[in-house]
Amino acid sequence: MxxxxxxxxxxxxxxxxxxxxxxxxxxxxxxxxxxxxxxxxxxxxxxxxxxxxxxxxxxxxxxxxxxxxxxxxxxxxxxxxxxxxxxxxxxxxxxxxxxxxxxxxxxxxxxxxxxxxxxxxxxxxxxxxxxxxxxxxxxxxxxxxxxxxxxxxxxxxxxxxxxxxxxxxxxxxxxxxxxxxxxxxLKRDFIDLCELELDEKVTYREVINRLRALTHGDYKNAYFFDEEGRKVYVSVNLELDE
Ligand code: 0FX
The missing domain is CATH 3.40.50.170 (Formyl transferase, N-terminal domain)
Structure with missing residues (x-):
């Protein structure tokens, strides 16, 4: 076979x-x-x-x-x-x-x-x-x-x-x-998730979910643009209290 x-x-x-x-x-x-x-x-x-x-x-x-x-x-x-x-x-x-x-x-x-x-x-x-x-x-x-x-x-x-x-x-x-x-x-849906709109009104739950969904080792996924148009990458660190 x-x-x-x-x-x-x-x-x-x-x-x-x-x-x-x-x-x-x-x-x-x-x-x-x-x-x-x-x-x-x-x-x-x-x-x-x-x-x-x-x-x-x-x-x-x-x-x-x-x-x-x-x-x-x-x-x-x-x-x-x-x-x-x-x-x-x-x-x-x-x-x-x-x-x-x-x-x-x-x-x-x-x-x-x-x-x-x-x-x-x-x-x-x-x-x-x-x-x-x-x-x-x-x-x-x-x-x-x-x-x-x-x-x-x-x-x-x-x-x-x-x-x-x-x-x-x-x-x-x-x-x-x-x-x-x-x-x-599709990949396009992932790419669309990566840009963060700084003035968007969302709950902490939504923010944390978005950031943890886009935190994957060394990958640079989530980002926003600062006042000078520079791209700033964001990831999140979550730690469970043992
Ligand atoms: O091989 P794979 O784990 O899976 C992908 C698809 O998700 C899957 O549905 C398809 N059957 C397969 C052929 O391709 O993908 P990867 O090794 O490119 O990525 C693994 C993970 O890494 C992904 O789930 C999320 C993360 N990642 C990957 C890239 C390229 C990021 O967070 N950012 C990235 O830019």
Whole structure:
């Protein structure tokens, strides 16, 4: 059985590769590839200088011929209809579907106070859409910033993949489909959140939620402009009293 894992996220690539190695199913021939979009994965020693790039819109015919299963582990490309209908494609998504489809789900879960978690689903041509194989929520606290929830979600993805590993490989899982299409947030929605309007009237709760949703390690997300038009970045530090 020929499996392709497409990933643009180093952290999750390393974890899924380790899991395949541990399970050691001898009948599997696994390839790991990534997108033409520049991401941190280009610098990883497994990919650096090697031509392991796949452009799904261009290469889908070749993929249909060469693989029995394609796993998107944070692959940044939208798979075309011909590909998802021609071979079983599975997406591991850092959001709880159908509630958190699209980009940076934990950010919007903080802003709109929704549940958050991870999902494994069969792919159709819509973004983060298709029959759900497994999904579980993770806790979300008022003192979390984006990265705290994100790390929980990424661990949940691996936990779910581990739990459903054999049924995914053997195609023996049972899927669930939902009438509710949920919400889809795009990169543009995230960019729009980043500019803070200093004179906007909001509650402290809204301010804290906006800032913690936009605080993610070293990323410079939230900003405002000072009197001289200079851009000032803002992040927040939240500490629970032990
Ligand atoms: O790989 P990933 O964690 O996930 C993203 C989408 O959220 C996901 O829905 C899609 N399936 C996947 C292919 O791409 O994204 P990332 O590694 O670019 O970012 C991880 C987190 O970092 C993100 O959730 C929020 C934070 N971040 C990222 C960027 C680029 C920021 O706070 N600011 C940024 O500028």
């Amino acid at each position: 020929r499996v392709l894992v497409l990933s643009d996220n180093v952290q999750q690539y390393i974890r899924i590769k380790k899991l395949f190695q541990e399970r050691d199913r001898k009948e599997l021939k696994i390839d790991y590839k990534h997108s033409p979009i520049r991401s941190s994965i280009w610098e990883h020693e497994d990919f650096n200088g090697k031509n392991l790039v796949i452009n799904v819109k261009r290469d889908w015919r070749e993929l249909l011929l060469n693989y029995d299963l394609i796993i998107s582990m944070h692959c940044m490309q939208l798979f075309p209809k011909e590909l998802v209908e021609g071979v079983r494609c599975i997406n591991i998504h850092p959001g709880y579907n159908p509630v958190n489809r699209g980009w940076y789900p934990q950010v919007f879960a903080i802003i709109h106070d929704t549940i958050i978690g991870a999902t494994i689903h069969e792919m159709d041509e819509k973004l983060d859409h298709g029959p759900i194989i497994a999904h579980e929520t993770v806790p979300k606290y008022l003192y979390d910033t984006s990265i705290d929830i994100y790390n929980r979600v990424l661990s949940k993805e691996i936990e779910l993949f581990e739990k459903y590993f054999d049924s995914i490989i053997d195609n023996t899982y049972i899927t669930n489909s939902f009438e509710n299409q949920g919400k889809v947030y």
